[in-house]
Amino acid sequence: MITDHLSDLVRQALERAAAEGAFSPDGAPEIEFERPRRREHGDWSTNLALGLAKGAGNPRTLAQALAERMPASTLVETVEVAGPGFLNFHLSPGWLYDVVTRAADEGSAFGRADSGSGTEVNIEYVSANPTGPINVVSGRHAAIGDAIANLLAAVGCEVTREHYVNDAGGQLKLFGESIGTHYLRHFGVEAELPDDGYKGAYVADLADEIVQEIGDELVEATPEERTAGLLELGLVRMLARSRTTLERFGTHFDVWTLERSLHESGAVETALARLGDRGYAEEREGALWFKATDLGDDKDRVLVRSNGAPTYLASDVAYFVHKFDRGFDRLIYLLGPDHHGTVARMFATAEALGYERDRVEIHLVQVVTLSSGGTTLKASKRAGVVVALNELMDEVGVDAARYTFLTRAMESPLEFDIELVKQQAPENPVFYVQYAHARICSILRRADEEGIRTGAAGAPLDRLVHPSETELMRKLAAYEEVVPEAAHLRAPQRIARYIEELAGAFSAFYRDCKVISEDDELSAERLKLCVATKRVIGDGLGLLGVTAPERM
């Protein structure tokens, strides 16, 4: 990347300045570059002198000393001192032509980095009780999880996308009983829904399906057998539905782990024993407690209840071991904000097991507020206000739904106005970006029909000098920083922002510069710029899990 080159130049200038006594070096400073907001501040800028002069010396004088000693480079036109002591670099067009050439080249891995290479990451998201349909909240988690996974892969990480299913515990039993109520009623047996039972219409649907399959087989069974049997049948169906919905949304998990399997394999027992061996578990009042307060949590937590039933925390402990045993360097969790109370104990758990807590990363994805026609509804499985992800996809489509989920930072609450996204679909930014992509494809088709070809890999691009062309090329260049930054910050919204700006820069170019003209040489150069733009827009949309249509 260009910034590496600039860093080298600055480092050499620093060494010369030190050798000539222009300043006294104090360790090796970090040399960082940023692209200034204002065009007249150059293409790249560093505040190095401002940092070095902290407390001693005049930053402008130091900056001037560095500027005077800056080695020559074919890529740098001028270096100037500005403001309180910034060093502003104005580059020659060559760096942009290099960017376009690489971006247009399929084999160049433009926008890919290796900062994460050698790191195996497990990212778990969407995980929920399989007792209800996938809702819009899960949709937000799915979109964000997918995008972060894509971003991590783009910087070289080995990524495993994982979905955990809480198929054990009291909630599941309640679910089985709820199905049982409808099942019995189907055969004319009077039955009441249990307190806090599942009330959604899908429960009755499930019961009907099960009746179709097994008939009255379980009517005469004991309540325990009936609940267990129906639970099993219901669970299989719920999981299948979840998987279908998620696949429709474009979310595919590499691994589905069932909580039950952790119990059945003995992993829970083993993990609890390990906590005990390390002195972090003890019997008290008939229950087994995790001494979480020793590790920063504000309360101790129960692992096994006095009635012998393990808590979810017990499975979580085993799950940590299970994941780390599979060789992951880092575990990422996306949880709902209602899990805030579990974060401290999660870190404590990891540490108690002997893993560094900074290998665990927990993000709380904030709530989705759905509004529709002026009415605001809070989407929450608990509160019973559930809008299924399937319904949302029916209403606004997969691309618009995904994109809307990804334009906001995950730690910000998201207001999703279904009516707005639906009614104003043409003005939705996602369509704007897709349109730019389709428009480029249209130009490329036309060029193909007219037999105009883009130049070969080494062909010059020095006729791309229009301000709109320069702006577009500069925007393309930014992609190489945007991807690693978005990956590092786990911030897919940066990609969304970026491709909107890129699409905007393309529109200006399209307005000002006729691509296909009488001038074959110029046409070839502009076509290459189009190809590069198309690839970057397509790549950015791909990172977000949104399609890049050839026609609209």
Place this chain on the structure above:
RNA sequence: GCGCCCGUAGCUCAGUCGGAUAGAGCGGGAGACUUCUAAUCUCUAGGUCGGGGGUUCGAAUCCCUCCGGGCGCGCCA
């Protein structure tokens, strides 16, 4: 009460490991379609970055404090 998140244009939100004159989309106002796709483009109005202190050459960004909103604080998940 304690903890976490949020507070930026009329609305929805970016920007925050401190940088130079704070941005986008939508909405408001005024314009542009014999065109390589008008699902577009141009111009315009709109701000005490919740309030107040502090650190700094420099604060939307860091610290303190207050206010407002959301969420959590169980041998529920």
